[in-house]
Amino acid sequence: MSKNVIVIGGGIAGMESSAYLAAMGYNVTILEKEGKLGGHLLKWERLFPTKRHGKEVLEFLSQGISEHVSIIYHADIENIERKDQVFNVHLSKGTSLKADAVLIATGYETFDARKKEEYGYGIYDNVITSPDLEEIFLSGKGIRTASGKVPQRIGLVHCVGSRDEKAGNIYCSKVCCVTGVKQAIEIKEKLSQTEVYCFYMDMRMYGFHFEELYKEAQEKWGVYFIRGRLSESCENADGTIVVKVEDTLAGKPLKMTVDLLVLLVGFVPSEGTRKIGELLGLSFNSNRFIKSADEHTMSNVSSEPGIFMAGTCTSPRTIANTIMDARSAAATVASYLEGYNIEKRTIHRNLK
C-alpha cells in the first residue's frame, strides 16, 4: 500500500514537489488555502530574466498535477497531531487526513510597505509596490497616475523591507533587484518617453543572465540607476512625489519629483508559514523563516522527523531555485518514506 504525503501549500514549491512525489507513486494531497493553485505565480505577468509569461510556468507546473494528487481548496488547518509515525491533520470543516510525511510549502508574503512609514505607501496616492505594478501589467491597463495621467517620470526603490534593520529584516530577499530591472524595462517598453530611475544600495545580479538584463536596461532602455537609499518621500499638492536620497556615487544629496513611485518589496515569511511552523512545534531561524536542520546539507529537513520543507518557507528564493528546491524536497521525503536514515550522516563541526 503506497504511503500518504500531505503537502501544505499549493504554490510553486507545493505543486512541483507534489508532481515528483506522485510520479514516485505516493498518494499526495495538497492543502491549499485559496481557491486555486499557483500562489504568487498567479500575480506576476512576466518573469525575470527571460520576460517569459508567468502563466507559461504555471501551465508547466499544472501538468505535473496528475490524478495521483488530491487537492483540498480553501483548506484551513486547525491542528496536526502525530502518533508514532503517522500524522493526523484536522481541518476546520471537520475533515481529518492521515499522512506518513508532511511537506510544508507555505511560502512567503511580500513585505507590508506601510511599515516603511517614511515612504508613504497607503497614504500618498502615487506610491505603489512592485506587486501593484505587476497587477497593472496583468490587467492590461496602461500605467497611469492616480489622477489618470501618463507618468513622465517613475522611480523604483530597491530593498524596501530587505537588508533593513529598522524594518526588522536584515536579510536580502534575492529577487527584488532583478525584479526592479525587469519592471523598469517593461515600463520603458510601454512608455518609451517616460524617465525611469532606480534607487539602489547594491545591484545583486547574481543569477545567470541577470547582469545582461541590467546592462540592457541601461544601454537599450536608458534606465537611470542611482546608488543611494531613499530617506523619505512626500506628496506635492499636485499628487506628485518628492523623493530625497543621497546619490552616494556623486556624493551629493538628491531631491527629485516623480509622478509614480514603485516600492520593490521584499519577502517575509507568510502567515501560513508562521502558523504551521508553530502548530508543528518547529524551530524558526533568526529571520523568522522555518529553520532547516542544516543550511548546507539538510535544507529540506526540519527539526522534527517526518516534517519537511520546500520553497520559500525557509528563505527567499527565485522561481527557478524554488522549483529545484521542490524536487530536492520530494527526493528527501521519498528517501525518508523508504526508510533511508536521513540523519545518519552528520556534520563534523570545527574540523581543522
Next chain:
Amino acid sequence: MKNEGKKLIWKEYQKEIADNKYYYVRSCVRQNFFPGAETTFLRIMREVLEKDIYENPSHTTCTGIGYHSDIVPLDTAMTVVARQFAIMTESGYENLTPSCITSFGLYTEILDTWHHFPEVEQKIRGLLKKATGREFQIPKNLSHASDLIFKFRKEIAQKAKYTLINKNTGKPLKVVDHIGCHYAKMFPHKGVGGAEYPYVLAGMIEEWGGEVIDYPERRHCCGFGFRQYLVQANRGFSIACSQKKFESMAGYEPDMIITNCPGCPMFLDRWQYAISEMEGKVYGPDGKPIPVFTFEEVAGLVLGYDPWDIGLQVHQVNTEPLLDKIGITYDPEKKYNNKFGKSMGKPVIPESLCEAHGIL
C-alpha cells in the same frame, strides 16, 4: 492623500499619558522666546482642566541644548537629569511633564539607556548621591506638555469660545503643524502618532476645527538644530532650513503654524522677518507672513484668553490678521501694556519691507 492610511499608523503609536498629578519642568529658553506660553499652559491645566500640576523652583536646565551641541558630556547630562528626578521625588510626584521638547527627548533617551544598561543607572545614582546626597525614583509617566493638551483636547473644545474656522468664509483654517525633532524622531513610540505622521498637534487642530496641511518639507528641521544656530558661522544653514520649509508650505496658503518645541516657533517666526528683509519675500496668503504659535497659545486663544495676556505681542509676525479671521476680540491699544495696564513702550518699527508686510 489618504487620511485613512495615516489613521492606521496613528493607531500603532498610542502612548500612555497620566491623568493627573504632574510635575512640570520649564524650558530654559521659552520664557525669553514666548514668555506667555508656559504660564498659559499652567493656567489651562489648573483653571480649565482642574489638574494638580506642580513646579519646583529648584529645578535647573536639563543640559539638553549643551548635550546636543556636544558641549555637555552624557554622564553630566544624566546626573543633572537624575537631580531633576530627585526633586520630583522629593516633591511627592511621579509623572514628569517637561515643557521643552529637547528635555523630553533627553529624558526619554536617558530612561531608555538606563533600561538597557542598568549598570549606567547605578553609576549615575552613585554620582548623584556623592554630589548632592539625593536619591530618586524613575518617573512613572513621562509626557510632554503637548501630550497633555492632546489628551485633554476634547475637554478644551467643549469649553472653547472660538474655533479654528475662518468666520468670514466658514471654512476651517489651514494649519501647518510643526513637531520638534526631539519629540519622536529618536523614539517614535514615545510620541503620539509616531515620528513620520505625528498626531499630537494634528489632533488638537482637528478637534478645534482647523484643517491640517501636509506639505513636502513637513518633516524638515525648523532651522534651530542647535549647532546650525549656536555656532555663529553656521547660521546660514539655520535660515536656509526655515526658508526651505516656507517655500514648501507657501503653495498651500497656510493661515497659521502651530509648534510644540521652544526653538521652532522662535525660528519660524523670527526668520520670516529676516527673509523678508533679505529677499523681500513673505510666504502667507494675500502677501502677508504666516503667524506662528505655540500649542499653549492656540489652546489659550480657543478658550478665549486675551491675546495680550498670553504673550502674542512678542511675536515678530503680527498675529492680529489671524485673530481677525477667527473673530477673536482684542484691544489694539492694550497690546503693549503690562499687566498693571501701563505701557511697556512700543517696539521700533523699521522702515522696511516688514512694515509693509505686516511684520512687527
